[in-house]
Amino acid sequence: MKVGILGGGALGLAAALRLAQAGQQVNVIEREPRLGGLATGFAVGPTSLEKFYHHIFRTDTTIIGFIRELGLESRLLWGQPNTSTFADGRIVSLGGIPDLLRLPLLPPVDRVRFLAGMAILKAIPDEKGFSGWTAARWMPRLMGRRVYDIMWEPVLRGKFGARADQIAMSWLWSRVHERSLRLGYLRGGFQQLYDALGERIQALGGSITTGVSAERILTHDGNVVVHVDTGQVHDFDRLLVTLPTRLFARLAPALPAEFVQRYPGPEHYGAHVLILGLDRQLIPGVYWLNINDRDLPFLALVEHTNFLPPEDYGGLHLVYLGNYLPMDHPLFGQSETEVLEAFAPSVARIRPGFDRGWVKQHWMFRAPFAQPIVTTRYLDSLPPHRTPLAGVYLANMAHVYPQDRGQNYSLRLGERMAHLILEAPTRRN
Numbered sequence: 354m355k356v357g358i359l360g361g362g363a364l365g366l367a368a369a370l371r372l373a374q375a376g377q378q379v380n381v382i383e384r385e386p387r388l389g390g391l392a393t394g395f396a397v398g399p400t401s402l403e404k405f406y407h408h409i410f411r412t413d414t415t416i417i418g419f420i421r422e423l424g425l426e427s428r429l430l431w432g433q434p435n436t437s438t439f440a441d442g443r444i445v446s447l448g449g450i451p452d453l454l455r456l457p458l459l460p461p462v463d464r465v466r467f468l469a470g471m472a473i474l475k476a477i478p479d480e481k482g483f484s485g486w487t488a489a490r491w492m493p494r495l496m497g498r499r500v501y502d503i504m505w506e507p508v509l510r511g512k513f514g515a516r517a518d519q520i521a522m523s524w525l526w527s528r529v530h531e532r533s534l535r536l537g538y539l540r541g542g543f544q545q546l547y548d549a550l551g552e553r554i555q556a557l558g559g560s561i562t563t564g565v566s567a568e569r570i571l572t573h574d575g576n577v578v579v580h581v582d583t584g585q586v587h588d589f590d591r592l593l594v595t596l597p598t599r600l601f602a603r604l605a606p607a608l609p610a611e612f613v614q615r616y617p618g619p620e621h622y623g624a625h626v627l628i629l630g631l632d633r634q635l636i637p638g639v640y641w642l643n644i645n646d647r648d649l650p651f652l653a654l655v656e657h658t659n660f661l662p663p664e665d666y667g668g669l670h671l672v673y674l675g676n677y678l679p680m681d682h683p684l685f686g687q688s689e690t691e692v693l694e695a696f697a698p699s700v701a702r703i704r705p706g707f708d709r710g711w712v713k714q715h716w717m718f719r720a721p722f723a724q725p726i727v728t729t730r731y732l733d734s735l736p737p738h739r740t741p742l743a744g745v746y747l748a749n750m751a752h753v754y755p756q757d758r759g760q761n762y763s764l765r766l767g768e769r770m771a772h773l774i775l776e777a778p779t780r781r782n
């Protein structure tokens with residue numbers, strides 16, 4: 354079979370590799386110049402850094418498997434860098450049970466309730482009992498209103514803003530249940546994984562086309578036909594689309610209107626990061642800082658070089674200031690200099706003494722469709738993988754559920770899609 358794959362992120366590349374290994378002729382078409390999608394890197398000094406902060410968990414067994422399979426295991430680094438919260442104008446460590454038992458944000462009785470609630474969520478084996486429940490209703494019953502307001506509401510608000518109250522409990526359960534305290538990182542950047550996937554696919558006879566955007570998907574005479582922005586037309590027996598459902602619907606005019614209305618795909622937020630390259634450490638000992646104080650203009654501060662050594666990046670200390678926001682939010686229209694001006698006073702509130710002169714380099718990245726909004730009606734809007742267009746399959750990171758989207762789950766879904774495509778009878782027999 355000739356199988357076309359739209360999107361050279363984790364999902365598309367995993368599917369392409371498994372199909373190529375099964376002897377199919379694959380052609381990956383990726384709009385950006387590099388493979389990797391939302392996990393793509395860019396050059397900082399001698400190495401590559403993700404445009405958006407990335408790490409993996411011990412439980413991310415699929416990505417660990419791919420890293421091994423592609424011979425990159427020696428670069429996989431594990432550690433337990435500190436997570437903290439900035440609340441009421443101070444940094445409070447959430448690093449482990451001793452920190453949580455001393456947590457100044459909560460009275461002692463609530464600290465115990467928080468830890469007991471965490472243990473219960475870890476012990477609940479699946480999400481089935483949470484059907485129809487929002488985290489905003491379920492969590493106060495488990496841990497009490499005060500624990501919810503101080504510890505959980507800011508997490509949900511940080512990621513989902515005005516939609517925080519509508520987020521499914523199954524999503525929050527999965528975040529607690531499935532994540533490890535130990536974090537992993539591919540030293541030298543996750544870009545290496547995506548480049549290695551591309552090379553392996555090519556070595557198996559597959560083709561990878563980057564910097565080319567699919568513009569139209571049609572079916573004709575039992576084939577799937579893809580028009581791309583260079584004017585070329587590709588013919589496939591099967592096509593796997595890994596783009597967000599709303600983009601797929603725009604590219605495929607022959608999709609029945611009832612299908613498009615019935616399965617619009619979930620709403621998404623976009624992601625925005627400003628990355629500071631500093632000549633010194635910003636916050637000693639803290640890797641991940643949740644920002645609970647509502648008047649600060651970013652939701653997370655991630656000091657990457659408190660996990661990886663700054664020497665890997667030519668001595669720069671790298672700090673992400675991140676946001677998830679509606680895609681029409683004014684921040685997405687601001688220049689890098691405007692954003693830096695707007696964010697710098699808040700960095701100085703977190704780290705008194707911070708001076709703009711410490712910033713030796715900076716970068717800004719934006720991505721639409723970066724975070725599906727997982728409400729209790731989420732599953733209703735998800736289209737099936739087999740679309741009404743013969744031979745056309747759809748799978749994207751919104752199909753990852755109930756887990757928060759991540760490289761691990763996109764890789765896993767890519768493998769599943771390869772199986773699905775291989776199992777389907779060919780139209781010719």
Ligand SMILES: Cc1cc2nc3c(=O)[nH]c(=O)nc-3n(C[C@H](O)[C@H](O)[C@H](O)COP(=O)(O)OP(=O)(O)OC[C@H]3O[C@@H](n4cnc5c(N)ncnc54)[C@H](O)[C@@H]3O)c2cc1C
Nearest residue numbers: 360362363364384390391405407408566567750759760763
């Ligand atoms: C801020 C942020 C932080 C994150 N942190 C982590 C983390 O710590 N750990 C983790 O594992 N994951 C993290 N993720 C999630 C992770 O990046 C994604 O889950 C994963 O990369 C999704 O892969 P995908 O292939 O499903 O989708 P995508 O990466 O979105 O791939 C889709 C691809 O389709 C391409 N495309 C779009 N339109 C077209 C077109 N018309 N023609 C051709 N190609 C097209 C896109 O360019 C893209 O490459 C984070 C994401 C964000 C935004």
